[in-house]
Amino acid sequence: MENRKKVAFYTLGCKLNFSETSTIARNLQDEGFDRVDFEEVADMYVINTCSVTENADKQFKQVVRKAMKLNDKAFVAAVGCYAQLKPEELAAVDGVDLVLGATEKFKLADYINDLSKNDFGEVHSCEIAEADFYVGSYSIGDRTRAFLKVQDGCDYKCTYCTIPLARGISRSDELENVLKNASEISKQNIKEIVLTGVNIGDYGKGEFGNKKHEHTFLELVQELDKVEGIERLRISSIEPNLLKNETIEFVSKSRTFVPHFHIPLQSGSNDILKLMKRRYQREVYTERVNKIREVMPQACIGVDVIVGFPGETDEHFLETYHFLNDMDISYLHVFTYSERDNTEAAEMAGVVPGNVRAKRSKMMRGLSVKKRRAFYESQLGTNRTVLFESENKEGYIHGFTENYVKVKTPWNPELVNTLHEINLTKIDEDGSVRMDFILALV
Incomplete structure (x- = not known):
C-alpha cells in the first residue's frame, strides 16, 4: 500500500x-x-x-x-x-x-x-477525425449530485465554437450502458443525477459516426425515469430545436425528472442567429418556453446568451435584451464573445469593440439578476423539496429545490445530502431564499 x-x-x-x-x-x-x-x-x-x-x-x-x-x-x-x-x-x-x-x-x-x-x-x-469512439463517464464522490455523460462531440457548425474541433463528431453512449451507470450511481447514495454531454438533445447517434438513431433522447429520458434508487434527474443544457414537446410533456409527469431546463438562445435577433449558424430562429425559442410554462408553470428556465458577436449592432443587442426581458425565463448565463482560432466568426467583419462588449455584458447580467429575483419571488410561500450540499459557507448550508431555487439554513452537518420538504419564506440579502422545514424526506 x-x-x-x-x-x-x-x-x-x-x-x-x-x-x-x-x-x-x-x-x-x-x-x-x-x-x-x-x-x-x-x-x-x-x-x-x-x-x-x-x-x-x-x-x-x-x-x-x-x-x-x-x-x-x-x-x-x-x-x-x-x-x-x-x-x-x-x-x-x-x-x-x-x-x-x-x-x-x-x-x-x-x-x-x-x-x-x-x-x-x-x-x-x-487528429480530431480519429475521435470517433465513445467513452462513458460519470462523476461520483465529488458532490452530492453526479454528472452522467450520455453523449459527446457535435455535428453543428456554429461559427463561434471550437467544440467540434476539440471533441469531434456527435456520438452517444448505448442506452444499456447509460442505464447501468445510472444504476451504479444510485447505489452510492447520490440523490441527484445531471445528464450531460456536448449536445445531449442529439442523443442517439451511434459510435464511429454511425448516423442511424438507435434511440431518441425522449426514449433515453423515459428509460432513465424507471431506474430505481434515483430521487432526481436533471437535464443540463439542451438546444431549443432538439427539445421536443413530447420530452417537455414527459418531464412534467415524470417520477424523477425535475422542472428545470437550461436552453441556449445565444441571440434574440434572427439576423445574428443566422450569422452564428444556429439551427433555429427566435420564434422556436418562444414556442419552447411557452410550452414549458403551459405544462410546468413553476419550472426554472435558464438561458445562455452571447453578447458582442461580430455584426451585432446596438439595435441587434437591444432586440435580444427586450426579447429576454419580455420572456418568462428565470436566469441568464451571459458570455462575452471572444475570438477563437480556426472559427468562421474570427474572420467576420463588424467586430464589436471590447468596451462595447463589456457594457452589453453588464446590462445583460443586470437583467439576469432581475429575472432570478422575480422567479424567486414567484416561489415564495410555496412548498418545495431541497437537496442540501456538503459545504459550510459562513455558517450556512445551501441547497437547491427541484426547480433550482437556491436556499440556505444555518449549518447542520446532519443535513448534508438529505432531501427535505420546505416552505420558501423570504429572500436574503445574498439572493438565496430562507426557508422553514415541513418534514424530512426519506
Whole structure:
C-alpha cells in the first residue's frame, strides 16, 4: 500500500469535464494511485482543460503554478479540450510534462512511466477525425449530485465554437450502458443525477459516426425515469430545436425528472442567429418556453446568451435584451464573445469593440439578476423539496429545490445530502431564499 502514488485533479469548464475527470481518476485508482484534493501535496497533478472560457491559457498557467508550488517535483499532465486544440502551447508552459488530446486522455496510465519530470512537455494528440469512439463517464464522490455523460462531440457548425474541433463528431453512449451507470450511481447514495454531454438533445447517434438513431433522447429520458434508487434527474443544457414537446410533456409527469431546463438562445435577433449558424430562429425559442410554462408553470428556465458577436449592432443587442426581458425565463448565463482560432466568426467583419462588449455584458447580467429575483419571488410561500450540499459557507448550508431555487439554513452537518420538504419564506440579502422545514424526506 505504501507504494501507491498520490494524484490530484483540477477541472476547468463544464459538467461534462467533471464527469470525465471522475472517470479518469477511477481508472488511475485501478492503476495504483490514490486520489487526493488539489490543495494537497501529490506525486501527479492532472488538469482537465476547457477551451470555452475566456483566458483559457491564463487559467491553465495559474493552475500549473499552484501545483508546482505544492510540489515542484510533481508530474503535471494536461488533458481536455484546450489540450486538443493547443497542445504545443500547453506543453510549452513551465512545469508541464504531458499533454493528451481527445482520444488519449482516457488512457493516461499508458503514457506515464516513473513520474519523473520531463525537460519538455510531451504531446500525444490525435487528429480530431480519429475521435470517433465513445467513452462513458460519470462523476461520483465529488458532490452530492453526479454528472452522467450520455453523449459527446457535435455535428453543428456554429461559427463561434471550437467544440467540434476539440471533441469531434456527435456520438452517444448505448442506452444499456447509460442505464447501468445510472444504476451504479444510485447505489452510492447520490440523490441527484445531471445528464450531460456536448449536445445531449442529439442523443442517439451511434459510435464511429454511425448516423442511424438507435434511440431518441425522449426514449433515453423515459428509460432513465424507471431506474430505481434515483430521487432526481436533471437535464443540463439542451438546444431549443432538439427539445421536443413530447420530452417537455414527459418531464412534467415524470417520477424523477425535475422542472428545470437550461436552453441556449445565444441571440434574440434572427439576423445574428443566422450569422452564428444556429439551427433555429427566435420564434422556436418562444414556442419552447411557452410550452414549458403551459405544462410546468413553476419550472426554472435558464438561458445562455452571447453578447458582442461580430455584426451585432446596438439595435441587434437591444432586440435580444427586450426579447429576454419580455420572456418568462428565470436566469441568464451571459458570455462575452471572444475570438477563437480556426472559427468562421474570427474572420467576420463588424467586430464589436471590447468596451462595447463589456457594457452589453453588464446590462445583460443586470437583467439576469432581475429575472432570478422575480422567479424567486414567484416561489415564495410555496412548498418545495431541497437537496442540501456538503459545504459550510459562513455558517450556512445551501441547497437547491427541484426547480433550482437556491436556499440556505444555518449549518447542520446532519443535513448534508438529505432531501427535505420546505416552505420558501423570504429572500436574503445574498439572493438565496430562507426557508422553514415541513418534514424530512426519506
